[in-house]
Amino acid sequence: MISVDHVTVRLQGRVVLDDVALSLTERRIGVIGDNGSGKSTLAKLLNGLLLPDEGTVTVDGFDTRSHGKEVRSRVGFLFQNPDNQIVMPTVAEDLALGLKPLRLEAERVRQCVSETLERFALSHMADRSAHLLSGGEKQLVALAGVMISEPDILVCDEPTTLLDRRNAALVMKTIAGLSCMVITVTHHVEHLDGFDRVLVIDEGRVAHDGTPDQAIPSYLESLS
Amino acid sequence: MIAGLYLPGDSVIHQLSAPVKLSLMVVMGLALVLVDHIFVMVSVAITTGFVFSVLAGLGFARLWLATRPLLIWVLFIALAQFWFVTAEAAVLVSLRLVTLVWVAALVTYTTRLSEMSDVLVAICSVFRPLGVNPERISFLIALTIRLIPSVFEIVRDVRDVQKARGLERSYTAMFVPVLTRLLREADALSDALVARGFERWGDQQ
Known part of the structure; x- marks a missing residue:
């Protein structure tokens, strides 16, 4: 469970999130809002990439400020641009990199990489250069790189923004098939079908919090 | 890239x-x-x-x-x-x-680069008693190699943009956006590495 307790974040003197209080327990949670509304800032708070100026964020009781390592071992993060997330030259090497902090035996690493490649249907590109893959393939590699360490929660920050519709659908379908809790920040409301809860962020505050049937029409109405 | x-x-x-x-x-x-x-x-x-x-x-x-x-x-x-x-x-x-x-x-x-890195870690382990962190050195080299084409790509992109604006001979018009993008990329990469659990790599040795 993630608890956001009266959190305020200021960036360069501007209040980006203003006294936000949330308890996140649902299996599928969507976060929508305009550019600059604070939704990506909220996402970065959830695994301690960003620390609040006021208030606390806890994951399973671990404060992101004092227990960053424990938090990040539970909360995986998928970025918008996979090029920033993929570090090693080949797909298999990049997946193995995600296990380095766990300090596993080489044979165990090989086994985990092989299983993860198979799980994400990437086995055929294990030795391919990651930078030569398509955008959708890169995002799947980035996702596999996060999921190889088996986090309990996955936070996705606009994972389909740089992708065409076909690849975006492929990535969202893969994310939908994950068994862990997923929090997805997105501009594409059509990707929130089947979600349990949707948060609408506006000017640093939670403007609406409810089921997709309630929150999405409210968001779309605010745009018109 | x-x-x-x-x-x-x-x-x-x-x-x-x-x-x-x-x-x-x-x-x-x-x-x-x-x-x-x-x-x-x-x-x-x-x-x-x-x-x-x-x-x-x-x-x-x-x-x-x-x-x-x-x-x-x-x-x-x-x-x-x-x-x-x-x-x-x-x-x-x-x-x-x-x-x-x-x-x-x-x-x-x-x-593979990872195999080369493992050899480097083994060689540098000799200097561990002197406070050298072999994993960090090996990772630094891997990251440097990974960033070389990124830098070239950014320079190429910015050069194309400035050429389109007729500013290909202006060093300022090249330098400022290249530096800005490099810093932004470094920031994003740093976030990604922290998110993947590398912030305390050195401390774990």
Whole structure:
């Protein structure tokens, strides 16, 4: 469970999130809002990439400020641009990199990489250069790189923004098939079908919090 | 974008471990310096070319690609050797240089960066009592290699944009956006590494 307790974040003197209080327990949670509304800032708070100026964020009781390592071992993060997330030259090497902090035996690493490649249907590109893959393939590699360490929660920050519709659908379908809790920040409301809860962020505050049937029409109405 | 020179394959050379390949490379480098007979040198060069192209399955086209950037320097050195020493010395030195580059390229193309990093970690572990963190050094090198093409790509992008604006001769118009993008990329990469659990890597040793 993630608890956001009266959190305020200021960036360069501007209040980006203003006294936000949330308890996140649902299996599928969507976060929508305009550019600059604070939704990506909220996402970065959830695994301690960003620390609040006021208030606390806890994951399973671990404060992101004092227990960053424990938090990040539970909360995986998928970025918008996979090029920033993929570090090693080949797909298999990049997946193995995600296990380095766990300090596993080489044979165990090989086994985990092989299983993860198979799980994400990437086995055929294990030795391919990651930078030569398509955008959708890169995002799947980035996702596999996060999921190889088996986090309990996955936070996705606009994972389909740089992708065409076909690849975006492929990535969202893969994310939908994950068994862990997923929090997805997105501009594409059509990707929130089947979600349990949707948060609408506006000017640093939670403007609406409810089921997709309630929150999405409210968001779309605010745009018109 | 990520640098990657490794070319996947299942040849005998690919299957050799990185420490064996790197050791052979060092031994061969030293041995080549000692060879002073032209026929031996020609034989070694032909054998190395064969191993590269056929045994490792990298092909003659890639052998040529590995050789091409060298040619102007080899020519220059060969002319100097021919002028100041002898024709035989010119041939020996040229073949020695080309063969060395072929061996280095062979190791690079057939060895994963992660395997190279593991060797580096093992070598640097000797200095661990002095406070050196081998994993950090190895990771730093891997990251540097990964960022080289990123830098080139950013420079190319910015140059294209400034050319379209008629500012290709302005150093300020090049430098500022390149630096800004590099800093932004570094920031994003740093976030990604922290998110993947690397913030305390050094502390875990």
